[in-house]
Amino acid sequence: MTYHPKSDFIATMIERGFLADCTDYQGLDEALISGCKPAYIGFDATAKSLHVGSLIQIMMLRWFQKTGHQPITLMGGGTTKVGDPSFRADERPLLGPEQIDENIAGIKKVFSAYIDYDSDAENKALMLNNAEWLDGLNYLDFLRDIGRHFSVNRMLAFESVKSRLDREQSLSFLEFNYMILQAYDFLELNRRYGCVLQMGGSDQWGNIVNGIDLTRRVLDHEIYGLTSPLLTTSDGKKMGKSQDGAVWLNAEMRSPYEFWQFWRNTTDADVGRFLKLYTEMPVDECDRLGALQGSEINEAKIRLANEVTALLHGTEAAANAEATAREVFEKGGVGDDLPTFVLEPNSLKLMPGNALGKDGEEMYCAAATLFVEANLAKSGKDAKRLISEKGALINDVAVSSDFPFVSISDLKKPTKLSAGKKRHALVQLG
Template sequence: MYRSEFLQTLAARGHIHQLTDAEALDAAAAAPGLVAYVGYDCTAPSLHVGNLATIMLLRRLQQCGGRPIVLLGGGTTKIGDPSGKDSARRLLDDTEIAANKASIRTVFERFLAFGDGPSGALMVDNAEWLDGLAYIPFLRDYGRHLSVNRMLAQDSVRLRLEREQPLSFLEFNYMVLQAYDFVELARRHGCRLQMGGSDQWGNIVQGIDLGRRVGCPDLLGLTTPLITTADGAKMGKTAAGAVWLNPDQLSDWDYWQFWRNTDDRDVGRFLRLFTDLPLDEIARLEALEGAERNVAKVALANAATALCRGPEAAARAEATARATFGEGGAGEGLPEARVVFPVGVIDALTATGLAASRGEARRKLAEGAVRFEGQVVTDAEARLPHPGRLSLGRKRHARLVPA
């Protein structure tokens, strides 16, 4: 179907949702040196598993000889993307944005090779050009090319208005600035392709149209599907919260366990999307049945964790899983909470993060879902006398150690 290695790879692994001009993009990708970008706002100290779909697009591009650009939204974060939101995001101050930006940067070094060569990844911040914009000249030079009719038709705006939920003029400007980002990257770095999740389609098209009107024609767009699990849940959202990419936000063990606990129906798809394992090996793993299905899940957990956290982290997590589940041990790699013994079981559950609140801890105890050293605990007044393994259900565990 495609002649470029890049689009062949994306199609085979399930990365493609929409293309603005498949033939033109295929031709551009077949030539050496295609430059493409994905933008990430700095709204939290870490990106999460839901962002992996677009990070892998950048990785695939570099593997095929293209040049990826990571655009950090030091400027656009000050406004907030209304896409997929029912209300305005909390506005962050410059100090918070700077701290989040510094933290987010680190994860990309695992997935991309940065450098000055033809395929060396770049990391830029749109605050470089957005912070210095003069409002009246910007409106005169670019605002006249942007259609309010089209902007109102975008899902991020239309759905908010249909629900009679407030949309501030500040948020309404987000798509204008994102369109301008594409033009700036085309001029500064020869970027021809913007990639993103399916919710960014309208913003991408807006940028392409603006480029055509201001002397940057031939810009292109590609989106990846919204990744949901087999039960319909949004990728990366769990009962315990977001699955963060940075290790200081989520332990290597919990990250590995997230992948190990993948629904059987999702294993093959996630292996194609989120690992570099060869497609023939993925086909072999996907064909496993019964108890052997766990072999495929461990392969997914190891490969995905090695990409994001490093091979050593993946090996430690697998060893911990063997010790915890296969050998009945405490598992040295489990997340730890330092407490003073004896410690109340409710305090222990909240300290380890196994329960998000004291109320949730009480509910889990009443359900019989809590175990300490393998023994069920149901008494909310119980005190745990010594270090050991605290468990919630069959899959979530932590170690209590002396403070």
């Protein structure tokens, strides 16, 4: 990157590691220094929450507003009905309108923590839904007015499509239309709101270029595209995934403590990079903390976890998560903020003690079941492996492979489960 930007936004994107590519650095830079400009990122409603993999785009919108411009959050109420095929091996399951609306309601909860939609300032953020213009399209009019601008030869050459076809995997006509609809979004946002920039992950490059080309052809307007790198952790794992599944942003799907713990468990090599991307700390301080070694890097990870959790869930939630972690890890206690699972007896497949070689009338359940119910194991097989490796602990005592059962009377009070040293939960009989 040899271009030296004049605008605060592009300078920030480059300095903090957000920038993968841009259609015209100088043109966009000059547009941004001429006054407040709108830019958008689209989010399809394929689940009730976004996960950490989307956080880089949310932070880009936040920085866009902080540098004096207007972010537009576009909910894909229309495009979700089609499904983005970009770099996927198979077709997405089709969702009905009610499920899409429910997912959008869940996704919207996160954005107000990062972006200001309520101010009276010129750069007050907008939240829109592309169903507003996509749901009412007349198919024949759309083919004639918009479809004629698209070359199938060119669309087939985009890497997101080409890679699917090269693997001889089916690409439905429905999915093939997705890139036309996303391009049409950019056209409509430019026509209705003067939007000059679409941002997204680097996997969206082809879709973004299509939108720019369409808008130039139909409106003769100059607009731009900017992409962020598709992040993986230093050990090659896709950002947003953890040992126990997706790291959701909504608190009801991933508790603030679990979210905090995900960042606390960042590998040493990723600390500096993640501080620059996911916090607003000065770049020099991010570099300093990222360069720490040995036990000192652990305090940098705690700082990362606190800063990221505070942005999403608030400073109190971050402080509570840290206090719980110190109680659990340093003092061997339970802590107040561990995720708690209330167990229903009928989900535990209870067995009488005499069937297990025990005297008396006590009922027991398999320890493996508890670890699955508390999301500390993906399956019974996974839980049994954890037990056999002495990695499953109940109240800090390893579950015995000789008798991997727990009495129901023990579960009438909060019981701490641990999967290894880093993952913990509480369970209690309902």
